[in-house]
Amino acid sequence: MRSSDLACRQSWRRRHLFQHPRWNGVDFLEVSDEQRYLCVHFFGSIPEGIGVANVRIEGGRRIRDLRVLRVEIDRSGDPDQDDCLRITLDRIGDYSTYRLCFVERVTAQEGAAYRPFPGLDPRYACLDFRFRLDCAADQDCRVQPDCPPAFAPAPEIDYLAKDYASLRQMMLDRMALTMPGWQERHVPDLGVTLVELLAYTADYLSYYQDAVATEAYLDTARQRISVRRHVRLIDYRMHEGCNARAFVTLDTDSDIGPLLLVDCYFITGFAALEAEQGRVLPHELLAKYPPQAYDVFEPVAAGGAEGIRARAAHSTMHFYTWGDTECCLSRGATRASLIDGPQWSDDEAAPDAGRVLDLHAGDVLIFEEVKGATTGAPADADPARRHAVLLTSVTPALDQLFRQPVLEIEWAAGDALPFSLCLSARLPAQYDCARIADITVARGNVVLVDHGRRAPPDPLGPVLVRTELGECACEGSVIETSSVPQPFRPRLKHRALTYRVPFQPSASAQAMLAQDPRQALPDLALAQRQAGAADAGWQARYDLLASGVGERHFVVEMDDERNAHLRFGDGELGRQPAAGAVFDTRYRVGGGAAGNVGRDAITYMVYRPGLIDGAALMVRNPLPAQGGVEPEPLAEVKLFAPGAFRKQRLRAVTAADYAELAQQNASIQRAAADLSWTGSWYEARVAVDPLGVETLVQPLREEIEAALQPYRRIGHDLAVVQARYVPISLTLHICVLAHYTRGEVRARLQQVLGNRQLPNGERGLFHPDRLSFGDGLHLSRIVAAAAGVEGVERVKVLRLQRLDVPDDPLAATPQLDPAIAEGTLALGPTEIAQLDNDPDFPENGALTLILGGGR
Template identity: 45%
Template sequence: MSEVAISTGTVGCVPLPACSDEARRERLRLSGRLNGIDYVEVGDSGKSLCIHLFGGVPAELGIANVRISGGDRITGLHAVSVKPEQEPELHDDVCLRVELDREGDHSPYCLCLVDASSGIDPSTWVAYPGFDPRYACATLYFRLDCAKESDCAALPPCVQPAAAQPEINYLAKDYASFRQLFLDRMALDVPAWQERHVPDIGIALIEALAYTADHLSYYQDAVATEAYLETARRRISVRRHARLVDYRMHEGCNARALVSLSLAAGEVTLPLDQLLLLTPPAGQGDAKAGMIDSVKLAAARVQGAQIFQPMALDGATSITVVAAQSAIRLHTWGNALCCLPRGSTQAVLVDAPPTNTKASVDRTRALKLKAGDLLIFEEVLGPATGSPADANPEHRHAVRLAGVQETVDPLDGTLLLQVSWDACDALPFDLCLSIRMAAPDCRWIGDVSLARGNVLLVDHGDHLSGQCKCDVICQPPADVDSDYPGLSKALAAMTDACQRCQALAEDCWLVPGTTQYGCCRCDGAVQDVLCPPGDTEHVLPGTPLTWAEPLPAQPGAPICKLLARDVRAALPQLRVYGGTLQDVLVNGIPAESLRWQARPDLLESGPDDRHFVVEIDDDGLAHLRFGDGVLGRQPQAGNFFRALPRIGNGPAGNVGRDSIIWLALASGTLSGVDIQPRNPLPASGGSAAESLAEVKLYAPGAFRANPLRAIVADDYAMFAARTPGVQDTACTMDWTGSWYEADVVVDPLGREDLPMAMAQSIDADLEHYRRMGHDVAVHAACYVPLLITMSVCVAPTFLTAHVKAALQDRFSAGLRRDGMPGFFHPDRLQLGMPIDESALIAEAQAVTGVVHVEVTRLMRADNGTSDRPPGGVLLLGKREIAQVDNDPDHPDHGGIQFTMGGGR
């Protein structure tokens, strides 16, 4: 039987299948029937190869039997010599030494021992006779860089494919979509589970997971939303974003009012910190004015009564209510048909009626007014009818006395008090004092207006007494120090801590945290023990928290400044004390050194400053945020805090006149005294918190609202206009030959001349804003006298003289008879304002009895060239103001003449 040649197929370095455990290699070595390549060594030169075989080296192997394929940049390698190497001292076995024409690159090559008849194409290579086809080839690397940092072992040929990622619906964002997503997934993973009843444990778990996912999804969206000012929806987030651009979001402001206390007889002294002024709750329109007890006070608080508390002026702690100051007559010196004219800053009050004795000067005075007291002038009778019901409620005005002088009427011995007040509180209307009734009554009636003393400045808000939560202090857990470091030791030193805490009528809390020890814990070393707080934020109970700006620091500040409000300067009204339990949990008020002060922010607070910030959330709750140890002091774990907030804020405190009619004491009672409070003037100043829309609108441009330097002429004019008492300003940049000079023109309010003190003050203030290289000069406005002639036709039924007098009153440079400024009043004419003929005609036509008006002359008195300007408009320069005083003693100050016709 003849032998049949068996084809073994082509060979290569990637035989199939790929196996991790090469058991065939050992079988070949033991059988000795087939030969093959065991491994290949690369010499130092890179061109010499030593091929180790399972068996001996065939003698017939030559260059034609060695084939090399592969390579990236260097390809086409071939052998130049092949010979067996018999050197046992260099190798453990005999190898086949192959010299190549050049060295290969870093990519893998495939070295094969093939039959010489094999073609050039590697896909046609056949194993050398007697060689196993799976080991006729070997992978060859000329450069091995893996051994330096990583393992050179080959990766397993069979890698388990990665599990398929579950198909996730990324549009699922709410509870319903998450629940459906989980049910769909369970249908794939557990297809046999088809239960859909609500009590099923699987459904319950899915719904719990859906709820959690819904919550996390909302939180994820909220974080991205609150990261930008335009999209933020939470009030605290918007407040912090606005602060980054130097814009302070305000939380509103409480209202202020003036309350007059009326006493029937005698006098009584009341402590200011115990007084409460109330408006009756809604629905009690028939409430009687007077004092109420603690039971009625508690009921009024529950029913929503607006509560006001006195404000201490210049450190006052009490007020003495004098019966004689409940209604004070104004002295008319025996004259009739009197009034206190508009703009008055002083008055004479009747202290005691006249007597027939010569020792009237030595009589006891009833009034005890002094400088700094508040006074309210009030019209109590109608000037036309003499009836109290016809009194004008708008004719009520409050002043703060700047001077009080005792005097006597030498004619009849009446004891008097001459009082004066600041020009800022000048009377804004004519206050009628005495009248005469119309015929046929013709009675003389005095005391049409009175002055009210015993006046308190009050503001909206009430200190609500709370209840301290004392669970941890009264029943501390066994491991209380783990959450509140040092509390067990503090409680051991204070045996009555629980009783003190339960008696504390304030909000209180303990700061949680842990104890951390430093690295120095060896014997004899001083340990570093830290008590970092876990969470220092606290939410105050009750809404809305009162916000109020402090009173002016100026002693004796007038009413106009006491009632002027700046909502952005308002601070939260609460007292916060914090420190160790022994120092804070005391009877009464802790030491002032333990008090924490509220600030708009902590950017300027040092690491030892006891400061905190109050942030109001969307529900009106107040969050206290303390420092971190760098910007503001950080509370320590285990510290005890107590806070007494004040509740009441916003427009709710803007109650009407005569609505604050109840008086109560915060604690204790006052018997035998009937005091009736009343607010003759409405409360004012209460404003709502700034809305989020307003903050988003104004905050981006807030940094432009406070310029720091004057660059152009308008900047100098703007800074000069900030000076009190300045009505208008203008500025031009004039070249002096070497530099520019900012010539600032000032028009003062209520006068034509510029006081030297005001000019110096403006010049000194502009020095802070002056641009380098600019000079500043402050000048008074240039008044241009005008000559005006008007031809007026009067109706036949009117007296010409009366109409002319009315026209002169209309076109005066002072106040008209009705108290309004005249047409040429300095406060009506501003810098550069032109004079229009049509405005003159309209003003004259407003006079009753005028039928027709023509302007025959309108020109400058200094260098006028024509009687009438072109277009009917007389233009003035930027620094000029028209002047028509119509004063016969000063014809150079301009004048106006009326040519009258018609009438009778």
């Protein structure tokens, strides 16, 4: 009996041999610790009559011809354990595989031929075993049967054949080799037609392979989606542009609203609309005009507002000058007064009953010059002198002297006037020296809008289903069959999807208009419908790297034709859409630089439900729209992306790192830092120079510390301190021209060399925002600033030194200041010069002016 080379993964025959009434076989054997004894177990009871002559052991590489010394039955004595046949050998074997067989009888005449012991199954009369195991203890030493597939020789492939002609010729050459009897080469032949179809398909696949290889690298990628994914791996956000925003004012003669935001939108005017009645149009009217003729601006839900409300009193509001004339709001102003109703008579008991203004903190006003300051004509008004402000405080007040209700308003510091606004003036002699008022007015009823046209309904889906089969159980059955959703990659029907920055509460009106295109997301809302019921919405994200398993997020990828491709999660990064799901879409198209329309370009309001009765409404945007940006070109992305990660500092190791990270706070002008050894570790001391002030308030200190903590190096302590201000003593001798008064020149010098903002908007030489860390005081700058004052003939610096360094009391005669001799008063890297020239605080710096000449 020879061993079989048959290898099977399932041993069905063993199951039939267990407790079979006629047939038996070897189940397994155990090798004793001494490796001299073998304990053999059978499927049934131990066959009777097995002796030494019936046991045969073959195999071995180094130790061969093992002899059996004794065969006996080893009774277990436990009904739960089987007895075994104990075989004693003359010696132990090596590490190779041996074969134990139970034969009928082994004789010298039979040689290698033998027959199984009577009653034993021929397939299980022998057993392979080892005396020693050469595999590790944590491995399964069982040899798995392997049935390798049949080997098929690979055909010879000409890799130089890449186009249609070469592929067609290669196939014809192959056919001539395999089918020499077929020699037809005419085009109408069916065989030639099949060859050409295969060559065409192969040509397409060859191009596809080349395209995939091209898109695999940033330098060679040509498709926008491929470049976007490549640069995201190096933390670069390629933007798809951004739409523009604008402020629209509503001028009405009666109160309107509230009108739902979803029912209104605004458009730019064009010639054909001039024939229409009014500035409020029904939505159906625009169907007869081409969409390319106008731009659409949708209202933005600013401050949680869901509707538009317009009050007649807010259309034009007048500034109150408290009875004075020839007034103006100076540059940098952040407060003003508005007339709030008519004057009341002395016998009126409740003057507040006549108030007409209903302004609140968070409202936006636009200041607009409506008359020329020198002519009083509306046509001479400067359209550039318009400014939007966000109100932060509204306080009713009363002018008891003139019996006038007043509304005191304040706006954000970020909206401080960039220029002065004339409120009232006196015209020159050619205009009869008349006094005019209301040169500048305030416009209310302001609506924030952004560019983008709403697209028609475009449902997506359904999500297709793929059936997955489980593993096989018993014959003819499957453990589990499941239906799973296929990857869902839909594409929107309409091109040029609008990208916008989601609106966040802003601290100023200017911040409401500002948008970072790299933070812009598609203006696309998805609502999933399943089994006829509306499901929760899905939110757009730039990527799914931070999306959880069940979060309803998706990504929009724009191709080169501005088609929007949607990509959903896979169940690990973002939720995977359910099988059969259908999505309802709501999105807008348009955007980019086309939305940056000029002032007074948005002139119509479109009301979807119809017309608005009882109001003569005028629509306009006093300020131009801004923020519209075109998609980032691929050439710029490939140029800037590889080095962009170096621009963003992600750790603080050196002192310069701490200073650079601290300066990212917009409330400080500059920061400086140094690392000092405390005896046990280093402490990073960050000195801060606040913007516009000289005092570091505690909230700002805590804000900077919290921002620096994530970047702090382990082992560094962190301390944010106020900058060290160095008081300066400056003495100048000024020679005044003969025809100028010394008092007038002194006042001008104190302004130019002061620490305040000048009437023309410039800052004094020692203004806190003009001095920063380590900025030494140069003699030439001081002399140039003083000599530039009208009426100054000559300037001489007599004293320039620090006040925190006392004079030497042992010096016999005053010494010339070193700063004057060197031309510069040097300061340390964490020091800032200070010259407030405040008589109440002389320790903060002093300016002494000695004037001669003049009159």
